[in-house]
Amino acid sequence: MTDTDTRLPIVAALTEDLDTGFVALFDAYRDLVFSAALRLCGRWADAEDLTAEAFLRAYRALAGYEPQRIESLRPRPWLMTIVANLWRNTARSAARHPPPAPLEAAPEAADPAEPTEQAAERSETGRELAALLGELPEEQRLAVVLRHVADLPIAEIATILGAPEGTVKSHISRGLKRLRLLYPGSSR
Amino acid sequence: MSTVESYDPEPSDRRDPLIAGLGALATGAPAGLLDRVAARWVRVDAAIGDVYVAMTDQGVAYLRAEQDEDEFAASFRSRFARPLLPGGSPPPALVRALRTGRAEGLHLDLRGLRPFEAAVLRAAATIPRGEIRPYAWIAERIGRPKAVRAVGTALGRNPVPLLIPCHRVTRSDGLIGQYVFGMPAKERLLRMEHVNLDEVGTLAAKNVYFVGSDTTGVVCYPSCRDARRITPAHWHGFRTLGQAERAGYRPCRHCRPGGAAP
Numbered sequence: 001m002t003d004t005d006t007r008l009p010i011v012a013a014l015t016e017d018l019d020t021g022f023v024a025l026f027d028a029y030r031d032l033v034f035s036a037a038l039r040l041c042g043r044w045a046d047a048e049d050l051t052a053e054a055f056l057r058a059y060r061a062l063a064g065y066e067p068q069r070i071e072s073l074r075p076r077p078w079l080m081t082i083v084a085n086l087w088r089n090t091a092r093s094a095a096r097h098p099p100p101a102p103l104e105a106a107p108e109a110a111d112p113a114e115p116t117e118q119a120a121e122r123s124e125t126g127r128e129l130a131a132l133l134g135e136l137p138e139e140q141r142l143a144v145v146l147r148h149v150a151d152l153p154i155a156e157i158a159t160i161l162g163a164p165e166g167t168v169k170s171h172i173s174r175g176l177k178r179l180r181l182l183y184p185g186s187s188r
Numbered sequence: 189m190s191t192v193e194s195y196d197p198e199p200s201d202r203r204d205p206l207i208a209g210l211g212a213l214a215t216g217a218p219a220g221l222l223d224r225v226a227a228r229w230v231r232v233d234a235a236i237g238d239v240y241v242a243m244t245d246q247g248v249a250y251l252r253a254e255q256d257e258d259e260f261a262a263s264f265r266s267r268f269a270r271p272l273l274p275g276g277s278p279p280p281a282l283v284r285a286l287r288t289g290r291a292e293g294l295h296l297d298l299r300g301l302r303p304f305e306a307a308v309l310r311a312a313a314t315i316p317r318g319e320i321r322p323y324a325w326i327a328e329r330i331g332r333p334k335a336v337r338a339v340g341t342a343l344g345r346n347p348v349p350l351l352i353p354c355h356r357v358t359r360s361d362g363l364i365g366q367y368v369f370g371m372p373a374k375e376r377l378l379r380m381e382h383v384n385l386d387e388v389g390t391l392a393a394k395n396v397y398f399v400g401s402d403t404t405g406v407v408c409y410p411s412c413r414d415a416r417r418i419t420p421a422h423w424h425g426f427r428t429l430g431q432a433e434r435a436g437y438r439p440c441r442h443c444r445p446g447g448a449a450p
Contacts, residue, residue: 019226030221035214052225059225129213149214
């Protein structure tokens with residue numbers, strides 16, 4: 001999937017008027033950002049927080065950019081870099097200050113904040129797989145989610161993670177390998 | 189780094205159940221997420237004329253009487269650093285609050301305030317319609333009796349004037365004091381709310397800042413609804429609260445007078 005067709009009208013809108021451009025940016029990438037955020041955070045409410053915070057940071061950054069910087073912007077990797085960094089920071093500060101252990105820690109427990117229609121659509125196995133993503137180390141989880149949930153090309157993930165493509169591929173391979181061990185019916 | 193046997197399936201490889209399963213984990217963003225980020229602006233007819241109001245998903249965040257929407261948007265953005273989008277029609281609770289001065293049931297978003305500013309505004313919000321309090325009263329209420337000047341600054345930065353009635357805070361010496369919409373607007377608002385401004389001014393000129401009733405033994409600010417019911421035969425004026433207390437009066441529980449004379 002190429003992002004070029006989406007990129008140009010957004011950059012044009014951002015150059016014209018920051019707030020109108022922001023809405024174009026939001027509409028183009030909200031599903032992508034939210035999907036990635038949900039599979040990184042694991043919980044619906046946390047994913048909403050992360051998505052809102054990422055877009056707010058994006059707006060604040062854009063407000064300080066020179067026009068040339070906006071014209072050369074590649075919105076998708078730029079935005080997803082904000083998401084990835086924000087998630088890493090939240091994940092790390094949560095690790096330093098762990099919240100009290102949840103009472104319903106079972107992986108098949110429904111996410112209380114997820115709207116019921118969505119939850120009903122999702123299969124049991126989907127919920128299980130989503131929970132298994134939480135077993136992956138940080139960078140593997142990021143790489144697998146960006147590649148296979150968000151459907152981004154390797155080169156773009158390399159930009160987002162600030163790592164060489166080889167490293168990204170290795171994160172993905174290791175991540176998938178581990179998921180295959182944990183995910184029933186996925187052996188090849 | 190050890191090389192991993194690299195199996196890199198395309199995300200579109202739906203024959204692989206794991207890859208298909210991961211792909212199916214993509215989901216749509218819930219509705220209303222934009223309102224977690226952007227505020228919406230509306231224009232409302234208020235007692236002092238048209239005002240612009242910005243609302244977030246938490247409540248009313250900003251109210252100003254700027255020239256036009258561009259000026260309002262610029263002022264909003266420099267203060268809040270959030271996108272501001274056109275809103276629909278203003279919520280009925282907001283229209284009612286601005287028409288009647290009664291802001292009950294209206295949610296305010298005061299997240300951007302420092303704790304001191306928030307405390308000042310919460311204290312100002314308790315002043316009833318038709319009454320006024322000195323800046324020093326707010327300072328005392330929030331436990332910072334010496335911070336009178338800072339109280340004035342915080343009120344001047346009130347993001348939601350009219351909804352938090354900072355116009356009901358006036359100078360101890362009987363003068364009306366500064367206002368975010370200018371002094372004439374402040375006086376007009378107070379007169380609309382039937383504050384006895386002329387009486388307060390006349391008393392201040394005679395160095396009277398507190399009034400008591402010898403039937404109840406209670407001392408009030410001159411704008412207090414209880415003070416205004418005192419009949420001339422039982423009316424006593426005081427320069428300081430201390431004088432009143434020494435004469436056996438206790439402070440009113442409604443207007444809670446405090447502080448020193450100017």
